[in-house]
Amino acid sequence: MLIGELAEQAGTSTRMLRYYEAHGLVRPARAANGYRRYDEAELRVVREIRELLAVGFGLDDIRPFVACLRAGNPSGDACPDSVAVLRRKLAEVDDCLDRLGTVRRHLQEQLTHALATRPQ
Amino acid sequence: MLIGELAEQAGTSTRMLRYYEAHGLVRPARAANGYRRYDEAELRVVREIRELLAVGFGLDDIRPFVACLRAGNPSGDACPDSVAVLRRKLAEVDDCLDRLGTVRRHLQEQLTHALATRPQ
DNA sequence: CTAGACCTTGTCGCCGATGTCAAGGCAACG
DNA sequence: CGTTGCCTTGACATCGGCGACAAGGTCTAG
Numbered sequence: 217m218l219i220g221e222l223a224e225q226a227g228t229s230t231r232m233l234r235y236y237e238a239h240g241l242v243r244p245a246r247a248a249n250g251y252r253r254y255d256e257a258e259l260r261v262v263r264e265i266r267e268l269l270a271v272g273f274g275l276d277d278i279r280p281f282v283a284c285l286r287a288g289n290p291s292g293d294a295c296p297d298s299v300a301v302l303r304r305k306l307a308e309v310d311d312c313l314d315r316l317g318t319v320r321r322h323l324q325e326q327l328t329h330a331l332a333t334r335p336q
Numbered sequence: 337m338l339i340g341e342l343a344e345q346a347g348t349s350t351r352m353l354r355y356y357e358a359h360g361l362v363r364p365a366r367a368a369n370g371y372r373r374y375d376e377a378e379l380r381v382v383r384e385i386r387e388l389l390a391v392g393f394g395l396d397d398i399r400p401f402v403a404c405l406r407a408g409n410p411s412g413d414a415c416p417d418s419v420a421v422l423r424r425k426l427a428e429v430d431d432c433l434d435r436l437g438t439v440r441r442h443l444q445e446q447l448t449h450a451l452a453t454r455p456q
Numbered sequence: 457c458t459a460g461a462c463c464t465t466g467t468c469g470c471c472g473a474t475g476t477c478a479a480g481g482c483a484a485c486g
Numbered sequence: 487c488g489t490t491g492c493c494t495t496g497a498c499a500t501c502g503g504c505g506a507c508a509a510g511g512t513c514t515a516g
């Protein structure tokens with residue numbers, strides 16, 4: 217599979233595939249002409265990357281999942297390192313939820329106060 | 337009040353005060369030597385800016401609040417434009433809370449699944 | 457042979473609040 | 487006068503995923 221095909225099948229751009237490669241996440245073979253060659257396994261890797269990115273992971277967080285897939289696991293979350301990242305991310309999300317909740321209360325109060333002072 | 341004093345009293349840096357000015361939020365007078373001169377009203381303005389920034393507002397969102405203060409209101413949220421921004425921000429926060437909640441569920445599932453497959 | 461579609465690497469820009477450094481003017485004190 | 491500490495403007499870097507472009511190599515169909 218060439219880079220363009222992979223990009224289309226994985227729902228991303230060639231730019232990003234090269235970017236992931238530069239960051240050590242994807243490792244295509246090279247044809248004699250220098251073109252990158254991807255197999256099915258890489259397609260799965262890229263799909264994993266895209267899903268995790270969409271959830272809010274950074275490339276560094278994703279690395280363990282890719283390593284896990286590459287180690288032969290059917291899903292990328294089955295390895296200790298991946299689980300550790302999942303735990304950390306869950307904690308981060310909870311933290312963010314807390315802060316947002318506080319902000320929400322704050323905003324609500326301010327809005328209520330403003331409307332009480334000068335109803336519009 | 338010179339810029340350094342204001343920075344200290346408002347809990348920010350001179351860099352940021354000039355930045356807010358460049359974005360039309362703060363309007364100091366100028367002394368004969370070219371130094372910026374701030375009065376008490378500007379201190380209140382900068383405090384408002386800092387509070388709203390801390391809550392997650394962007395400089396553009398903050399502009400109406402500053403205008404409201406500058407128009408003589410005791411608090412920056414008493415004007416229609418400010419209230420509109422508060423409403424919009426509240427909606428944004430709710431939206432973000434929704435998405436984060438979904439992500440949280442997603443993470444929780446993935447974690448549970450990983451632990452069920454290979455307990456660690 | 458040529459046009460077009462693909463590939464290669466490399467570089468620049470974006471966003472937005474902020475740090476940091478540089479070169480120079482001004483003020484106050486000894 | 488010299489030093490110190492404030493001020494001025496201006497410019498560059500940061501983070502991170504991504505778009506976009508340029509200059510050139512490669513391949514394929516007509």
